[in-house]
Amino acid sequence: MASETILSEPALSLPVTLDDVRAAAARIGDSIVRTPTLVSQTLSKLTGAKVYLKFENLQFTAAYKERGALNTLLLMSAEARAKGVIAASAGNHAQGLAYHGARLGIPVTIVMPEPTPTVKVMQTEGHGATVVMFGETFDAAYAHARQLEVERGLTFVHPFDQADIIAGQGTVALEMLEDAPDIDTLAIPIGGGGLISGMGTVAKALKPDVELIGIQAELYPGMYNIIKGVDLPCTGDTLAEGIAVKQPGDLTRQFVKALVDDIVLVGERGLEEAVSLLLQIEKTVVEGAGAAGLAALLAYPERFRGKTVGIVLCGGNIDTRLLANVLLRDLARSGRLARVRVRLQDRPGALFHVARIFHEQQVNIIEIYHQRVFTSLPAKGLITDIECETRDGAHLDRLMEGLREGGYEVSLVELA
Incomplete structure (x- = not known):
């Protein structure tokens, strides 16, 4: 941050x-x-x-984004509208332009970076626009759109660097x-x-x-x-x-x-x-x-x-x-969702005794993962990850304390 x-600086000639x-x-x-x-x-x-x-x-x-897109479309000449418009967008400008272009009968082509979220691609196509996926960044998509603008005789509608927008x-x-x-x-x-x-x-x-x-x-x-x-x-x-x-x-x-x-x-x-x-x-x-x-x-x-x-x-x-x-x-960072890693001995009843502590602490178990092979523990040892739901960070702390008092080696699987 x-x-x-x-x-x-003074706003003199904007x-x-x-x-x-x-x-x-x-x-x-x-x-x-x-x-x-x-x-x-x-x-x-x-x-x-x-x-x-x-x-x-x-x-x-x-x-x-549809505010600027619509304002720009309404200010275009009839000839430019008939030929159509093109834009480069990560999604929201694309959808605004596509939606209002369809309303006004103006053909719209959108060039989107390839990592654009699927929901934005689908929604833009759903408004009737032709979507071209190109490049990893907005800047790459922008350059390709300017090339298509010239090749196809379209009007480029910039997502931000244009007075009408x-x-x-x-x-x-x-x-x-x-x-x-x-x-x-x-x-x-x-x-x-x-x-x-x-x-x-x-x-x-x-x-x-x-x-x-x-x-x-x-x-x-x-x-x-x-x-x-x-x-x-x-x-x-x-x-x-x-x-x-x-x-x-x-x-x-x-x-x-x-x-x-x-x-x-x-x-x-x-x-x-x-x-x-x-x-x-x-x-x-x-x-x-x-x-x-x-x-x-x-x-x-x-x-x-x-x-x-x-x-x-x-x-x-x-x-x-x-x-x-x-x-x-966010739930994990606030302590309301956690993955607790417990070292156990591989014997009958081991998991039952751990689960009893979760019950005593009123912690809800969501999933349990046993790991016997990919571990540095002895062959009779195992790692158990228990995904659980708590009320808050203090509740999670009480669970960890209860497990340690029960004689277990325990740690949290932390988020990055």
Whole structure:
């Protein structure tokens, strides 16, 4: 995690204004969901800030991206619409463009990186788009899309580095500040920078004193590197693939330099915790990028404590298997799910006596794994891993103490 205050430059000649965003809001208003902005009492108590959540995961395509996509499509000429559009996207821009393209009768081609979650590929195809899988990263997919743009005579719709896209994304802030005018800080995820550029344009125009904090995944600090003049690596398998962009936009970096007060980085464990908390507390599903704002509040409590913070839950398209893994890992880290490793002698009744201690401690056994062969123990010894469910970390500690008092050599199989 890293944080360092940025000294904003004056917003003198940025190509998107508050009036542009208001025009976009009028243009797209009948075709997108005006998602709620609600205060979370539990998260406010947990973080020490007054926390407002903007539920952009409730859009039809489960992400804010359709705002900018629709604004751009509506501004295209009839000739360009007839030929069709192409884009490179890790998923949410693709779905927004595909959905509204189908509504408007505009052919849509999407180039996606090969590691894109299956749910995003299927949903994009389900909206009628032609999907081309290419490359391991967004940047590789982007380069291929620009090549196809020329070869097929299509109009390229950039996921973030385009004025019409930025204006559409800025409508998120118009709604937030209308619904919660007391917000004094906005914590906004940054991938390519389109969302924070549009929201920053609105926020700084309506409330010049509002603090604008950008959030990036530690594994992909692209905008952080540019703004702070560092060279941290941009690589790895992040939960927040929606903001895993190595090279932010040339246009959006100008907005960030002019408008953003700070950028902070959040780690993978923090993103996992935030996804889990939002599901448990708010009963809402978000993807990794959508949880970045909450992850920042949890990682930097002193940075946000006492403030009124607006967080955008920017997307909810997460693979169900991945979500299950995230939730189970969070249970394990909190001590509510554990794998206990016990050394036993291979004789009748050995497991019964261990199970009796679990019963005495009121710990639920989920699965039992015996290991007799792949172990360094003597032939008459064995290792038993017992997966179990406890109430909390203190309950798990009591179980471990009870096993040791029973004469067993015991340890926990820890998560990375």
